[in-house]
Amino acid sequence: MxxxxxxxxxxxxxxxSLPAVERAWTHWAERHGISPQEVLAFIHGKQAITSLRHFMPGATESAIQHEFELLEQMEAQDTDGxxxxxxxxxxxxxxxxxxxxxxxxxxxxxxxxxxxxxxxxxxxxxxxxxxxxxxxxxxxxxxxxxxxxxxxxxxxxxxxxxxxxxxxxxxxxxxxxxxxxxxxxxxxxxxxxxxxxxxxxxxxxxxxxxxxxxxxxx
Structure with a gap:
């Protein structure tokens, strides 16, 4: 080539970064009563906001943005591994x-x-x-x-x-x-x-x- x-x-x-990604999203899924396995099967390679909109149908954009900011903070701080x-x-x-x-x-x-x-x-x-x-x-x-x-x-x-x-x-x-x-x-x-x-x-x-x-x- x-x-x-x-x-x-x-x-x-x-x-x-798989361990850090999965820690953050598993925590998010459990907090929202969603199967972590279902979430982890969807998120890889996609923007976080896209995944949040997928798993929060009907939520307001401000609610989705709030969740994004919390998730972003967690993922930026957790680089263990x-x-x-x-x-x-x-x-x-x-x-x-x-x-x-x-x-x-x-x-x-x-x-x-x-x-x-x-x-x-x-x-x-x-x-x-x-x-x-x-x-x-x-x-x-x-x-x-x-x-x-x-x-x-x-x-x-x-x-x-x-x-x-x-x-x-x-x-x-x-x-x-x-x-x-x-x-x-x-x-x-x-x-x-x-x-x-x-x-x-x-x-x-x-x-x-x-x-x-x-x-x-x-």
């Missing part, structure tokens, strides 16, 4: 060394995403797309389209690196090349992605005439 830039999801792709996934830091540092542009494109808010990036010890991206910047979150293409635009690249010139079904659909809808890492086998349109990997350590990036060349390490 060749590309001119990378668009990385954060949670589940660059950092392992959040760590970089294998290969993440080395890959981002390699891109920086080669001068290849990259961005983080997440469904998380600025406070939550910033806390998790810092907890994982990831380099600071020049482009950081968070939930506040788009009207429609993943699986809609808005976030990845904005990420490509902020990098100054056409979507087709970018590679999206994702783990969640919603994010994979978002990258495909944006017209980007897509690498799925640790994606569920039942993820929709998984047969349409360019590469399916189990770890970022499998990615080797070299400088190419038109940007970056992506090879796989066996």
């Amino acid at each position: 060749e590309c001119k830039g990378f668009l990385f999801d954060l949670d589940g792709t660059l950092v392992d 959040v760590s970089a996934l294998p290969g993440a830091v080395a890959l981002l540092e390699r891109l920086n060394a080669l001068g290849i542009p990259w961005a983080i494109v997440t469904s998380g808010s600025i406070p939550v995403a910033s806390a998790r990036r810092k907890a994982g010890g990831l380099p600071q991206p020049e482009v950081f797309i968070t939930a506040e910047l788009v009207k429609q979150g993943k699986p809609q293409p808005d976030a990845y389209l904005l990420g490509a635009e902020r990098l100054g690249l056409a979507p087709q010139a970018c590679v999206v690196v994702e783990d969640a079904p919603a994010g994979i659909l978002s990258g495909l809808a944006a017209g980007c090349q897509v690498i799925a890492v640790n994606a569920p086998a039942e993820a929709p349109k998984l047969d349409q992605v360019d590469l399916i990997l189990s770890s970022l350590t499998q990615i080797k990036v070299e400088k190419a005439l038109q940007g970056a060349s992506i090879e796989l390490i066996a």
Whole structure:
């Protein structure tokens, strides 16, 4: 594969934040008398506000916003166990060394995403797309389209690196090349992605005439 830039999801792709995510949402579900299993099966890869609207039908927008603020505060403060996934830091540092542009494109808010990036010890991206910047979150293409635009690249010139079904659909809808890492086998349109990997350590990036060349390490 060749590309001119990378668009990385954060949670589940660059950092392992699953314990923190599940703690926050389990607490929220129990407080509202909803099955935690049902909530956890829905939320991954989506904006928190989208999940709250799904599980609070009929609630006023002010009530939903109040719950969002409480949840956001909890998730931003709880980074216990959040760590970089294998290969993440080395890959981002390699891109920086080669001068290849990259961005983080997440469904998380600025406070939550910033806390998790810092907890994982990831380099600071020049482009950081968070939930506040788009009207429609993943699986809609808005976030990845904005990420490509902020990098100054056409979507087709970018590679999206994702783990969640919603994010994979978002990258495909944006017209980007897509690498799925640790994606569920039942993820929709998984047969349409360019590469399916189990770890970022499998990615080797070299400088190419038109940007970056992506090879796989066996």
